[in-house]
Amino acid sequence: MQPTDDLSQVEVRRSRRRARTVTAWREGDKTIVAIPARFTRAQELEWVRRMMTRLAAQERRRRPSDEELAARAADLSTRYLGGRARPTSVAWSSNQGRRWGSCTPSDGTIRLSDRLRGMPRWVVDYVLLHELAHLLHAGHGPDFWAELDAYPRTQRARGFLEGVAYAGDRAGADGPSDVDGVDGDAPSDVDDAIDDDAAAMQATDVAVALEPEDGADEPRDGVVALDGAPVGARTAPKARVRR
Template sequence: MTASALRAGADQQVEIRRSSKRRRTVSARREGQRTIVFIPEGLSDDEEVHWVGEMVRRLDASDSRKGAGALGSDSALVERARQLSAQFLSGLARPVSVRWVQNQQQRWGSCTPDDGTIRLSHRLKMMPAYVVDFVLLHELAHLLEPGHGPRFVALLGAFSDAAKAQGYLEGFSAAHLVDAPTRPKSERFPEPPVRVPNPHTRPGVNRNGLLLNNNEPSLW
């Protein structure tokens, strides 16, 4: 017999499944934006907290290692775009082409709604899969809403890793001193301040190491 419980984490939803048949093993897997952790029925609450955190950490590390490796080809990128459109946009966003490009130094991604084309910066290939998904979903949403108003933000609302992905991109940009246009405040998701090392030697930061302005590459 299996008992299930849901726990909403900071960045994702975790489902805990206890089983009387499971004695010593703990396992976990990802299904979309949900993490499912399988644990023995007899584990204490403290042990549950420990193992849920540990398994989420391991899956995050695995995702980071994989990055966009599985999306190395344009055809794989097109297929991923279709999956994201079906999962988050009811399949309404239907790009004609999705491809990697190397000539976007100030943008993570770009979209031309008139012809249904999407382009992603090749620099995303080194980043975790959830970051690539976020940028790709951002551009897919532009096929339905060219601007960055409330409707656009609502289209991205179901992607639970949005703030986490934004934080990653901003941290990467700060660490590499990448300069680009500021993103509209209306589009931003709640997130903690981004800190960078050695603030006195880097332009654009105050004495506390907080970014004074948002100089990460644009998504559009």
């Protein structure tokens, strides 16, 4: 999750067809903010910061805590591994480098990259199961993959992660790229297509609709003139969160 004052990884996309909405979402390491083409530079900066704040808040609500992550791991172990995988510690980590997750069988610890935050739950579950399976099998042999076959979304999750890694590599992002090697082996080819539409890459997004408000004399919080002209007798758009 990016702090709201760090705009170095933000890409602003202007569209003449976009007149009444501002939308923000994540694409790999980048944050995309789509705005109307008529926004001034000042309005662009205002809305980028506003949408970054909303997006970060939404991701915080969606991201489980370390305790919830550990409870999820225990549930997944019971459901798909017969309860045989029993980690001593499961937590988020910011130093996973190009790995989505890691497992240390010698002490039973599992760490998941915080780059997974905001991704669909079934993708996070797959990475958790991948690391749990390493408590039972150190390598990626047939027995290891047989354990993961029990999870019905294994191939779909692998395809999703391949797509994220591919997009990040094309953009030059220094993010995780391993899928066969969720925990650090050589990355596999992009051989599993993401079967969702483009929104699948936008696991977390925020949209704000701009609607007219009559009689506004001065811009207020949530009110901004689309063309940058003074807000007077004409209408001005007001921010309304669309869920």
